[in-house]
Amino acid sequence: EVQLLQSGGGLVQPGGSLRLSCAVSGFTFSSYAMSWVRQAPGKGLEWVSEISGSGGSTKYADSVQGRFTVSRDNSRSTMYLHMNSLRAEDTSVYFCAKYHCSGSSCYYDYWGQGAQVTVSS
């Protein structure tokens, strides 16, 4: 059974830092690209970042470029999101998600349970 178990959310002051983790099981982690997707209160989904299966390629949304860093440890089947210089507008539920790709067609077939990140003084 595929499982994505998230940890690391919480309350942080503006300008602070936080690290999210996504520990997976049930599939060969290193074979799949992974993403972070967030959802602000009452809003739609927003793609945040993604990382290739090897970890050698990463991408970021303009809104987090230079402040967030995605990484993965394939030996531990875990993906991370390091968030620095946090702002109030980063307040969201953050989901990790596994990509299912066939050529250029890619969608998320498994998701974590979500982690609340609240940025407030």
Added chain:
Amino acid sequence: QPALTQPASVSGSPGQSITISCTGTSSDVGAYNYVYWYQQHPGKAPKVIIYDVSNRPSGVSNRFSGSKSGNTAFLTISGLQAEDEGDYHCSSYTSSSTPLFGGGTKLTVL
């Protein structure tokens, strides 16, 4: 890049059909047949119900169908059931090879 445009809410009675639109541009929805729809129940993670505009993953009810015309994609739910109530999000592949989501649509089953 602005989000894809979806109606904030739609509603229908049990047994009826509803359609949710998702409008993008010629750089995303209009350019590729890579439109996806996700269903999300309150407090839960999203679940894919349509991929590549009109395909259903295994296990998804055939009451869900997708289509596209120009820069707008559509999700149709036929034979509405109470369990269909929730939020629906569209997503499209973009020229930057990253996904772009819509603002989400809240479906209420009356």
